[in-house]
Amino acid sequence: MQLCNENIESIYVMPGLLKFEHDCLTILSRSLLSVAPEEGCALLLGTQKPANNDQKTPAWHIQKIWPCLNAWHPGLMNNSGEEENEVVNHPKKLSKKNRFALDPKDQLEAQRWARKNHLQVLGVAHSHPQGRAKPSATDLCWGMSPGLMVIVSNTEGIKAWWQYGRGPEQHHEVLLVSDE
Numbered sequence: 001m002q003l004c005n006e007n008i009e010s011i012y013v014m015p016g017l018l019k020f021e022h023d024c025l026t027i028l029s030r031s032l033l034s035v036a037p038e039e040g041c042a043l044l045l046g047t048q049k050p051a052n053n054d055q056k057t058p059a060w061h062i063q064k065i066w067p068c069l070n071a072w073h074p075g076l077m078n079n080s081g082e083e084e085n086e087v088v089n090h091p092k093k094l095s096k097k098n099r100f101a102l103d104p105k106d107q108l109e110a111q112r113w114a115r116k117n118h119l120q121v122l123g124v125a126h127s128h129p130q131g132r133a134k135p136s137a138t139d140l141c142w143g144m145s146p147g148l149m150v151i152v153s154n155t156e157g158i159k160a161w162w163q164y165g166r167g168p169e170q171h172h173e174v175l176l177v178s179d180e
């Protein structure tokens, strides 16, 4: 995954709850799985709501799904300027079926639209058409940390994760609810 960090809000505290409003969960699932067997990706736009009595940290409300093109291509660099082969020596053949990258142009457009509409870009979603709904080793290497990562799986549904480091196991599952 490649991200331009300056285009995503800097939020360093894990949400107490992730709520998908309206039909956002359905839109997310349909748009990401529509490009299967390739991985799909999208940005999650919404607002942070103050914590209530049950939650110590704010709830994040997703109010708009911003579908993006999977812009992955061989030789892509990550945020640290490393080529993927240097980061993960993966025996699998690399393709859009097991990799994704956001196009910086999509991120800029989403950011501009969000600001105009009093929303924030809160996180990134991508799909594992044939895999589990949890971050892969590559996701954890390439993902933005700390940051919110939502994964849509064909078999396991949708799960949300908070990534707090670049190593294995450096993620927590975030409680996910929906209006639907």
Ligand SMILES: [Zn+2]
Pocket: 126, 127, 128, 135, 136, 139
């Ligand atoms: Zn992944």
